[in-house]
Amino acid sequence: MxxxxxxxxxxxxxxxxxxxxxxxQRALGLLVRREHSRKELARKLTARGVEKGEAHTAIxxxxxxxxxxxxxxxxxLARSRAEAGYGPLRIRAELATHxxxxxxxxxxxxxxxxxxxxxxxxxxxxxxxxxxxKVPKQRRKAIDFLLRRGFASADAFAAVGSGGDAxxxxxxxxx
Numbered sequence: 001m002x003x004x005x006x007x008x009x010x011x012x013x014x015x016x017x018x019x020x021x022x023x024x025q026r027a028l029g030l031l032v033r034r035e036h037s038r039k040e041l042a043r044k045l046t047a048r049g050v051e052k053g054e055a056h057t058a059i060x061x062x063x064x065x066x067x068x069x070x071x072x073x074x075x076x077l078a079r080s081r082a083e084a085g086y087g088p089l090r091i092r093a094e095l096a097t098h099x100x101x102x103x104x105x106x107x108x109x110x111x112x113x114x115x116x117x118x119x120x121x122x123x124x125x126x127x128x129x130x131x132x133x134k135v136p137k138q139r140r141k142a143i144d145f146l147l148r149r150g151f152a153s154a155d156a157f158a159a160v161g162s163g164g165d166a167x168x169x170x171x172x173x174x175x
Contacts, residue, residue, distance in 0.1 A: 022058070023045060023050045023054045023055055023057070023058035024058040024061055024062065026045060026048060026050060026058070027041055027045055027055070027058045027059060027062055027068070028062060028067060030044055030045075031062065031067050031068055035069075035072060035073040035076045035077070036068065036073060037070055037073045037074075037098035037099060037100060038059055038063070038068065038070055038099065039098050039099035040098055041055075041059050041068060042055045042056060042059060045058065045059075070098075070100055070104055071104055071107065071108070073098070073100075074095055074098075074100050074104050074105060074107070074108035075107075075108045075111045075112075077091075077094070077095060077098075077108070078091050078095065078108040078109055078111065078112050079111070079112050081094065082112045082114050082119065085119070085123050085149060086149050086150050087116060087119070087120065087146065087149050087150035087151030087152065087155070088109055088114075088116055088150065088151070088152070089150040089151065089152065090149060090150020091108075091109060091112075091150060092105055092109065092150075093150070095108060116151060116152070116155050117154075117155045117158055117159065119151075120146050120151045120155045120156060120158070120159035121158070121159040123146065123149070123159070124142055124145075124146065124159045124160060127142070127145065128141075128142050133160055139160050142156075142159075142160045143156045143157060143160050146159060146160070
């Protein structure tokens with residue numbers, strides 16, 4: 001049988017050791033779960049009570065050791081979002097919110113090796129019946145869906161045109 005006094009003492013020791021973690025240990029704990037951008041890691045560390053300067057020092061240390069890499073983070077996030085059916089415009093915007101530079105974002109999108117027009121067509125094929133795309137209102141819904149997902153308008157129109165009649169029909173919603 002567990003003595004309640006020793007059980008609470010054990011809990012206290014576990015909690016105390018967690019509080020005594022260095023900023024580097026805390027950052028590493030976050031990085032072993034998944035990739036993080038420098039900006040995201042700094043935000044999470046400061047939210048956990050680490051001073052801003054200490055957080056940046058810890059992140060620099062981990063980056064120099066190869067544990068944190070914005071380029072790797074960008075590639076992982078871009079590939080994940082592309083596989084989930086998001087387009088390049090939305091992925092680019094999300095990567096920018098992580099404080100990544102333009103060349104890092106471009107490299108991450110290139111690393112996806114996605115044919116965005118094919119991705120848009122596949123998404124429409126899964127989401128809409130091709131017969132329904134002959135109706136202008138449904139075509140508009142399909143195009144709006146792709147635009148919200150971050151596909152370029154040319155890819156959206158092409159995907160819906162290939163999903164419906166080959167001519168593309170009347171795009172302004174009137175028949």
